[in-house]
Amino acid sequence: MQKSIAVCLLAAMLVTTFGPAVSLAQTSTATTGLQQAPSGGNTAAAPNVQVKWEMFGPYATTLAGAETAVLDDNLTADYAQFAAPGTYNSYKNFSVCAVVTDPDGAANMDDIASYVYYPTNIYTGANHPVDRLGCGTQVGAKCEMTKLTSEQSVDLFCNRLKDHNANLPTFYEGFSYDSLCDANGGLKKGTDFVYCCDHSLYYEDPASNDYLVKVVAHDIQQHFDIAQNAFTYISTPAVEVDFNQLNYAYDGTGDTLTGVLTQSWKTVNGDSAWDKAATSPFWVGTNNTGRNQATIRNVGNERAAIGITQDDMGFGKTGTTWNIRYNARIGNTGAWYTTTPGYYEPNQSVTLARALDLSDKDEMDFSVWVKEYPVQYIGDLAHQYIGNMWLSAGVAAPLACTGTNIISQR
Numbered sequence: 001m002q003k004s005i006a007v008c009l010l011a012a013m014l015v016t017t018f019g020p021a022v023s024l025a026q027t028s029t030a031t032t033g034l035q036q037a038p039s040g041g042n043t044a045a046a047p048n049v050q051v052k053w054e055m056f057g058p059y060a061t062t063l064a065g066a067e068t069a070v071l072d073d074n075l076t077a078d079y080a081q082f083a084a085p086g087t088y089n090s091y092k093n094f095s096v097c098a099v100v101t102d103p104d105g106a107a108n109m110d111d112i113a114s115y116v117y118y119p120t121n122i123y124t125g126a127n128h129p130v131d132r133l134g135c136g137t138q139v140g141a142k143c144e145m146t147k148l149t150s151e152q153s154v155d156l157f158c159n160r161l162k163d164h165n166a167n168l169p170t171f172y173e174g175f176s177y178d179s180l181c182d183a184n185g186g187l188k189k190g191t192d193f194v195y196c197c198d199h200s201l202y203y204e205d206p207a208s209n210d211y212l213v214k215v216v217a218h219d220i221q222q223h224f225d226i227a228q229n230a231f232t233y234i235s236t237p238a239v240e241v242d243f244n245q246l247n248y249a250y251d252g253t254g255d256t257l258t259g260v261l262t263q264s265w266k267t268v269n270g271d272s273a274w275d276k277a278a279t280s281p282f283w284v285g286t287n288n289t290g291r292n293q294a295t296i297r298n299v300g301n302e303r304a305a306i307g308i309t310q311d312d313m314g315f316g317k318t319g320t321t322w323n324i325r326y327n328a329r330i331g332n333t334g335a336w337y338t339t340t341p342g343y344y345e346p347n348q349s350v351t352l353a354r355a356l357d358l359s360d361k362d363e364m365d366f367s368v369w370v371k372e373y374p375v376q377y378i379g380d381l382a383h384q385y386i387g388n389m390w391l392s393a394g395v396a397a398p399l400a401c402t403g404t405n406i407i408s409q410r
Contacts, residue, residue, distance in 0.1 A: 046223035047102040047109060050180065050192065052215050053161070053169040054080035054231045057095035059196040062160070063152055071165045073234060078167045082201070084236035084301040090203045096143070097196040098215045098227065099157060099175075101186055111218045112145040112195045117410045119208040123399040125357040134206060135401035136408025143197035145215070153194035154187050170229040204359035206398060207235040207301040212410050237393040238300035239356065241364070242275050243292060246389060248368045259381070262370045269332065270294030270363030296330065297361035298393075304356040305394035306330060312346035313387030318372065322346055327367040330354040336367070343369065355396035 055071035056062060062071065074081035082092050096114040118124075120136040131137075148156065158181035161168055166177070179185055186192030201211075209232040218224045248266055249259050260266045271293040298304045308328055315323040325343040329336045335353035337344055344350045356362065377383045 045103050045219075045221070047100055047112075047217040047219050047225050049172065049215050049217055049225050049227035050099045050101060050175040050186075051157075051169045051171045052096070052098035052213070052227050052229060054082075054094050054096055054213060055161075055165070055168060056082075057093040057198045057200070059095035059097060059156075059198060062095070063148075063156060067155075067160055068164050069160070071160065071168060074232075075165070076167075077232075079170065079229065080168055080231035081234055082231065083234045084201070084205075084207065084238075085203050086236050086238040086300055087203060088240065088297065088299045091200040092203070092233070093198065093200045094231075095196050095198050096145070096213055096215065097156070097194055098145070098217075099153070099180060099187065099192050099194055100215075100217050100225075101192040102217075102219050104219065106147070106191070106193055108219045108221075109147075109217065110220045110222075111216075112147075113216050114143045114145055114197045114199070115214045115216070116140065116199050117212040117214075117408075119206065119210040120408050120410060121210075121398075121401060122206040122208060123401045123404050123406070124204070124206055125360070125399055127357065127359060128204070132202065132205065133404070133406055135404060135406035136410045137406060138409050139201065139205070139211070140199060143199060145195035145197040148194045148196065150187070150190045150193065153192070154181070156194055156196075157181065157187060170227075172227055201233060203299060203301065205233060205301060206358060207233050209233075233301060235302055235395060236300050237302040237304050237395050238298075239296055239304050239306065239391070239393040240299050241297075241391065242295045246294070246366060248366070260368060260370055262372055265327070265367050265369050267365060267367040268294075269365050270296075272361060272363050274361065294364040294366065295361060296356065296364050296391075298356040298359055300393060301358070302393075303358060303396040303398055305396040306352045306354075306356065307349060307390075307392035307394055308344070308352060309349040309390045310344075310346060311387045313385040314374070315346075315370070315385065316374065321371065323371045323374070325369040325371075327369075328352055329365050330356060331362045332365065334362075351394065357399065 072080045073083040082094055085092055100112055102108045116139040118134040118137055118139055122134045124132060124134040162177045162181060180187050211231050211233060212228060213231060214226060214228045216224060216226050248268055249257055250268060272295060274295050275292045310326050312324055317323060322345045325345060327336045327343045330352055331354060337350055337352055
């Protein structure tokens, strides 16, 4: 955790003239200059950010809620820990707060603002907007912090944090709960105040313990103080699909029922259009509302490694050999599962070759190979083979910032 103090001094102008006095009718030359003057200010008179923290937002909701409410997603870990929502197009709202004082009084404060920055080592990907590419750039805009009343300041810091969420804050220069909250502390005396501002992370912003937060406090003389710490966006891998059934018996686009021949790979292709119906069933294949091809999208805050497992749909084995094999891939140009022997068998859990980038959406293609049908059903075209597929989201390595030409703003 780092903190820095600096002083900016106002400028007083000095004007000097040289040579004899001149009349207005004549042309003359004057030399002008200026130098910085202290304007009564010095380092000791700078505002002071004594402690800062992040918590669930908006802060107005926290102030209106139960005093015992938990204010982050991991009460036992130091400093703020936020879990991503894990749902499409959603946000995680949080607030940045700080206790700030000024030796010349709160009325001398001019501007207190908070800034949040992405981790320096994660690139979100080309499918993200240019203002959310990560690599140490700023998350959103500068946020002007609001001064709470003295009563609200005491309630939030000395009650809700001190008594129920004590490990959230980062303290600076020897300050503590006792020094701020006892009878002679600045919050109880009304010389120090809490300032807060609301921020948010998008569902697809990357998981990391290195989201840098800065609070910058200026007074009217432009003395300033900067305090910084970091919070964690907890790893939350998650994907969703727009289908709940897969029928290999249809053709590659799901229009025509063709069946599955033996000793030949049969593929059912997906697409990148999100077609999830409001009512079930929503098939890969066809249903009463028309064709729907399989689509998957990443709704977590990690690049998603897609795991897949399928049962044998009742085909069983001949001797020790399964009578059915499977394959799958992400994207119509992506690699199929190629680990030896080049397919996966029933009850085998595998990870597909391609990971889904943050907020990525693409088709899923599925393929099946039947060695032979169970003897009791040979020629029985009406018999249905029913089974289950399980999809999961694991964590794939993030994209690196190297070579992106994105300049960190931290």
